[in-house]
Amino acid sequence: MLDLKRITELVGELEEEQLLEVLADFTKASPSADEAATVVQACQEGMTIIGDRFSEGEYFIGDLVFGGELLTNTIKVLKPFLGESDSTISGKILLGTVAGDLHDIGKNIFRGMAEAAGFEVVDIGIDAPIQAFVDMAKEVEPQIIGMSGVLTLALDAMKDTTKALKAAGIDSKIIIGGNPVTQEACEDIGADAFTTNAAQGVKICQGWV
Template structure:
């Protein structure tokens, strides 16, 4: 039987070989969907450890990226045991790095963690134009819209995008993330929440459900 605590700690310690060995042995036992969901939860708990260590300065951005990739791999190993995809979807998140910004590391970590948490994520990539956000939001009607940016100019793009979304009547919750984002800029942009940490961002999104 899979030791969930061992799996959580292995992911938190970024022991990729051990994580994969544990999960492959587990999947070979033909676990039930409920058991597979427990394994996903254990992986998510490991990601929370990574997030805490990052906040405390013990892990760095490279570790976060690695953890995000490891989590994605872990979920892929578990997918065959998770049934026909009729697991409860938390909601849909429309995600993108705003116009004028080409950074996607933080966005990709957030996407991996959101998918692992049960959200369906539509990722539009980098340098996403204001009108692209609006058109896609009207098309898929996401519960949450996530905007990422690393450059200071991204704040202006976020504000332009939020203004356009509201003008178009889109009523999704909006979370913004990235290095330049602060409480003040969140208010300026008109977003519902902000984060500089992917793990914290996921908790905020889960709280909206």
């Protein structure tokens, strides 16, 4: 039986080799999409450990970057099992980390899971200016716009970006995600939904399309 707690610990300890060995054994059994999603969630919990250790001064920027790469590799391994997608695109999502925030781990996890679910994802990266969201939304006409942020100041950037998008006449659904996001913040920002869990976020998007 898969030890999800062990997976969380391996991510938190940045034990890439051991983690990939566990994942290799896991995928040999052809897991279901739900089973694969629970592993991604366990990895997300491991990223919380990394974030906490960074805040406490135990880990450094290099460790955060390595953790992000570790998660990216994990998503690549699990992507074939996260959901069957064919040539039909479920919908289009414009995604980015808002201005003033340089974190991309949560964004990348969400992108990987959304792509596995059949979405076309246009990722404009980190520290994305308000105008970048507006311009790209006009260009690609996404059904959904996802804004990510880890820092508390990201909430103001999300609110300003949402106002600019609506002022530009863009009527895409807006979902926000990240540690500081709450129902109260979602309402203040003017977003349609919020999530702190990538799998849940993808389900919300699927409900919209």
